[in-house]
Amino acid sequence: MKILKWGFLSLITVISLFPFYVMIMMSTYYSEDIFKGIPLLPSNYFLSNLQTVLQTDFFRVYANSMIVSISAVLLGVSTSTFIGYAVAKFQFKMRKFLNYFIIITMMVPAQVGLIGYIIEMRNLGFGNTLLPVILTWSAWPFGAFFMIQFVRDTVPNEILECARIDGASEPGILFKIVMPLIKPGLSTLSMLVFLWSWNNYLLPLVTINNSKWFTLPLFVSTLGIVHRTDYGARMAALGLATIPLLLIFLLGSRTFIKGITAGAVKG
Numbered sequence: 001m002k003i004l005k006w007g008f009l010s011l012i013t014v015i016s017l018f019p020f021y022v023m024i025m026m027s028t029y030y031s032e033d034i035f036k037g038i039p040l041l042p043s044n045y046f047l048s049n050l051q052t053v054l055q056t057d058f059f060r061v062y063a064n065s066m067i068v069s070i071s072a073v074l075l076g077v078s079t080s081t082f083i084g085y086a087v088a089k090f091q092f093k094m095r096k097f098l099n100y101f102i103i104i105t106m107m108v109p110a111q112v113g114l115i116g117y118i119i120e121m122r123n124l125g126f127g128n129t130l131l132p133v134i135l136t137w138s139a140w141p142f143g144a145f146f147m148i149q150f151v152r153d154t155v156p157n158e159i160l161e162c163a164r165i166d167g168a169s170e171p172g173i174l175f176k177i178v179m180p181l182i183k184p185g186l187s188t189l190s191m192l193v194f195l196w197s198w199n200n201y202l203l204p205l206v207t208i209n210n211s212k213w214f215t216l217p218l219f220v221s222t223l224g225i226v227h228r229t230d231y232g233a234r235m236a237a238l239g240l241a242t243i244p245l246l247l248i249f250l251l252g253s254r255t256f257i258k259g260i261t262a263g264a265v266k267g
Contacts, residue, residue, distance in 0.1 A: 020242070027235035034231050045232060052233040053223070053240070057211070061219040065198055065241075068133050068215055072197035073190045076137035080189060084147025085178060089160060099148065105141040111202070118206060132207040133200065133215065143189055150185035151178065191248060198245060216241045 025039040028046040033039075086092075087099055121132040137143075155178055163173045179186070201217040208214060214222075220237050223230060 023235050023242075024239055027232060027239050029232050031230050031232045034235075046236065049230075049232040049236040052230060053237045056219075056223065057214075058219070058237065058240075060212075061214050061216055062241075064130060064213060065216040066244075068130055068200075069194045069197045071130075071134045072137040073193045075134060076140050076143050076193045076197075077186060077189050079138050080140060080143030080147045081179075081182070081186065083144040084149075084151045085174060087144075087148045088152040089155065089157070102141050102144050102148070106145060114202075114206065121207065128208060128210050128213065130208075130213055130215075133197070133204050136203060137193060137197065140193075143193070146189060147182075147185060150182055154185065155181050194248060195245060198241075 022038060022040075025042055026034050027049055028043040029039055030043070030045045030048075033043070033045075083102075087095060087102075117132070117136065118127075121127055121135070126132050126135070159177060159181075160173060163177055168176070199217060200215070201221070204215045204218050208218065211222075216237075220234050220241065223234050223237055
């Protein structure tokens, strides 16, 4: 039985990693040679593809994506934590309505409000900058819903009441007591925000026209020369763009799994 289990897990792992392996192999081929078949063995064109990528504004674009993702993590996780703590542990008017409103907005596709969001950003003077791609995380319904459930199931009310009796301030309770208890949830949410903002393509596409502010997905989609799309160079750029995501997942995989499952476990 154990052999079957590990065999099944190994098969799933191979299937999951196969597209990444093919991407790396494609980055070693001349663009036109990629269409001759799925490349399973490396070729000798990797350095040329890498040179094509590095001759562009790749490092500036990389920095843009890093700025967007880190800012999105700070903004999205902060607002989600404040909303989650307030709704889960405080009694106030319209509390239930706010909870239901968050759930309802999760059911609405983001594309529905895209045009209105673009008009709003342009009226504020934020058009063609990185701000629209960052500020969208300030109102993130999934993050708020996730933290509401996580705080409700992880932080005991008795601890908060004892802290208030001892004279602790509300900000002190949040930062000194609640935050350490919800570290797995914060780590999980941070990884999700970083991943989704790093890979975001649609929003930068419709809000950024100046190549100076391109993020990696936009940059990769335009990589090439006139009348020719360099797919080999694109695969090399995608491979470089995947490195931060792999490092983050490898370093935080245990915390990520713990954060995903903690809110679902009733003690």
